[in-house]
Amino acid sequence: MRMKIAAAAAMALTAMPLSASADGEVNIYSYRQAYLLEPLLNAFEKETGIETNVVFAKQGLAERLEREGRNSPADVVMTVDISRVNELVERDLVAGVKTDTLTGNIPENLHHPEGKWYALTTRGRLIYVSKERVEEGEITTYEQLADDKWNDRICTRSGKHPYNIALISSMIAHHGEAETEEWLRGLKDNLARKPQGGDRDQIKAIAEGVCDVAIGNSYYYGNMLMDENQRPAAEKVNLIFPNADGRGTHVNISSISLTKSAPNRDEAIALMEFLTSPEAQRIYAEANTEYPANPGVKPTGLVAEWGEIHPDDLSLQEIANHREAAVKLVDRVDYDG
Structure with a gap:
């Protein structure tokens, strides 16, 4: 496994910068613990050969992105609820991106109108x-x-x-x-x-x-x-x-956003598309006992045993x-x- 964890707590965020110059990698700032992402990122690296690096923190990632500005090495931010991702939008820290794959995999009410975030699980x-x-x-x-x-x-x-x-x-x-x-x-x-x-x-x-x-x-x-x-x-x-x-x-989400400063934009979009794919959706949802955001992927395991959920279709934005x-x-x- 080539996934690198650059930090495990908010205190370490200023001490262990990520490289922004390497080719064939994606730098991830994450509010979700890195070990929960490991199965996904391993599968992504195996399929694409693109290396992933993860900075995890319970808080402070928006502030770090704001402080780093255009020099930030972060390519994507992974969040664990709509409030945190909306903070990124309000601070103008994330970019809009739309591809046929992303909008085809994730329903309209589960992504930002301009593509500034996409739900991964609910x-x-x-x-x-x-x-x-x-x-x-x-x-x-x-x-x-x-x-x-x-x-x-x-x-x-x-x-x-x-x-x-x-x-x-x-x-x-x-x-x-x-x-x-x-x-x-x-x-x-x-x-x-x-x-x-x-x-x-x-x-x-x-x-x-x-x-x-x-x-x-x-x-x-x-x-x-x-x-x-x-x-x-x-x-x-x-x-x-x-x-x-x-x-x-009412449902909440885990999500992913492309940063405005992304130095590895193409690789980052490749990761975003992979994470919305049926294969990745099954891995991610099952690992965290959540529901896939991709409606073409059915819940499995314990989640399936609870019965079908009828989510509020109001736009999360x-x-x-x-x-x-x-x-x-x-x-x-x-x-x-």
Whole structure:
């Protein structure tokens, strides 16, 4: 394997620059951990002979790109949610690119209108419920999270986390700010504890009896089922695909964007096209228990066992456009307070 990992934490970003001059390579800035990309990049290198180099960080990649400017060695940025990729767009750090392969593989609602990002995988923002304390059909929509019957029975992570901001943004897109604010206040009133932890911690809280209902991404549940130590907690919850009989379940994405400074533009586009291909889509989605963004590729493994997802077909770019309003709503209702 010739994939190179140039950094494993945000602190290392300024200490280990990538080369921008080598031929036949792609330099990747990634919000997704490099080991999750390894099967994909190995397959890409085997097929094309193009070498890949990865810088991973949980945060700070947009700032680094901005600081480096036209001298940045980064060719592509791989993100893990629509909020982070929209930050790249708003800062004018990524370039629009459209090819027949990219637009043919990824549906219109899952790529930027000008080609500034393309979804690679999707994951549902689902409702987790206790198998013991919540009956089938008791809750089927996001809107019902604000119902009085769930008073002191719901757990979530911070309202300001990008995953929840994206969900709130989608609610604004469908219902407007005033109605979404009322909904968010109702959800806050139903919290069993102050928002905390990650999505896995919400599943653990249900298993421990702290709450009966929680919000989380589908792939966290899948990852817990594959972990011997976390499986017992995951097995105590059921997954609900909200609004499946209506507008559809809100989905978020992992994505890829071409940087404006890309020194290896042709190789970068080759990587983007490869990652949207059926072969790569199967590898990536299965490795992360997510859904392929390419509609011609069916889910496999655990994801297929959960049943068909009916995603909200609202453009994710439209959802991202409500991000600022969503952040203000979280502050206005003091959701995390």
